[in-house]
Amino acid sequence: MNQTTPEDAMKGISRRRFLLGGGLTLGGLVLGDAVYREPRAFQVEEVSLPLAKVPPGRELRIVHISDLHIRNFHGYYKDVANAIASLSPEVILLTGDYLERNRSIRNVLKFLKMLKAPQGIFAVQGNWEYWARVEGENLRRHFAGVGVTLLLNRRHDLTLQGVPVSILGLDYPSATDNLLLLQRRADPSRLNLLLSHVPAFAHESLNDRVDLILCGHTHGGQVRLPFVPPFYLPRFSGRFVGGLYQVGVSGTPLYVTRGVGTSLLPVRFLCRPEITIFRLHAAQ
Template identity: 70%
Template sequence: MNQTDQPNNNNAGKMSRRRFLAAGTLGLGGLVAGDALLREPHAFKIEEIALPVAKIPPGRELRLVHISDLHIRAFHDYYQRVADAVNALAPEIILITGDFLEKDRNLADVRRFLELLQASKGIYAVQGNWEYWARLEGENMRRHLARAGVTLLIDQRHDLDVRKVPISVLGLDYPSPVDRLEKLQQQADPSRVNLLLSHVPAFQHEELDGRIDLILCGHTHGGQVRIPFVTPYYLPRFSGAFVSGMYRVGPTATPLYVTRGIGTSLFPVRFLCRPEITLLRLHAT
């Protein structure tokens, strides 16, 4: 046998390693794709935030639950599990910051989900961009939500007391223009705990004058697909530099919290960005 006729063991070894690496890469890609498409979009996480508020008397604590960006195309087990988890937190108030539905306008299933929610002092909400895009905004949406026990605030203030703590929920309608912010802020009583709901996090924070104690927002979905140490590839308009979590904004460093939301938009995908139910525990300083 000539030397050239002998098998090249080095080349065979290289091919085996390449095949192994290719198979491993494909397998890893399949796992990532499966997680992003099948598991993570329905693997919600409860985020618990404790926030001191000077207006709350010593020894008292308010339990609020914040959810957003439901994007209910059809009611299924996932939304039942979300409702059960929200109710298990025993919230005194539930706050929803918009995007209940999408262009299919599935109000029947939106109402089915909302009717499951329980809060001793009520459920309050604002609209998001999808309510406008679906052309179900305004009084029409208000009536539908009211049938499910939800109070829709359109540039309005709603007052309530929770264990003798006076609270105002202020609903800033999408897309939170400055003139509406100024008018709504003028309605805020500085002696009350003032909670501002806005679907979008990026608006004129420089106009905040200290009367607002907490701002709650959604809209960003946390980016939906996150790569560590990398800015999200896509954030919708009016997100600004806000992705998810707690920020301090405006001249008086008002706390602003952005939730990752419950549903998905554009693509039914999440990666390293699980859906979120937020429990906010407001207590004395």
């Protein structure tokens, strides 16, 4: 008959305490990373993309950000603005969700005032602008006051490195009739960049006039685990999570950024915030 000695019992208790303590420590580290470090540890993602309408020897530098979800203006957003400035973009493109339901438009404008691009800053609005009831012409006037052009199903023309470019702003929720309207207005001889807050819309209606689509909305899933699909993606995300895709009959490149801020819960895990710099150059 085996008997458990006091020494054996103490060893078992010590082992359980060790495993419990290790688990609590690991959980604390993960929680600290998700709540305090990662939501402010943005990454600069560089995307080098060949496009047929960019002549040889030219390179267009464009910064894309989205999903700021600014509640309070603090040092993190200053760091984001400084990082964008260091990339020397010709144009900055914004794809929606700038504020939260507390209607923090003043804090959004503080951030936007810090952004500089010689050829302009262009934006579309997202679902949070509608939910906060700071949308449409109201938001357009606010943005114009700080040098940002809000495109409500409109086209804006400019020239980058001698290349004629059009920014096409598709308003949320990217309805098919608005997409068709913008495509009819697009000049096929120009480089046409389409901004949409959401990535999931009528891609089957795309034609070869649109050369690149930029979107946000998904936050990249915000909380991720290896080899596991995102726990949650908002409506109109579809199959898109983050990164570069090809859509439509012409295989139009569509890029989804992970965004700068957080929504619903102020956490990120294995899904850091993102600033994207595009280097658009000639196709080989």
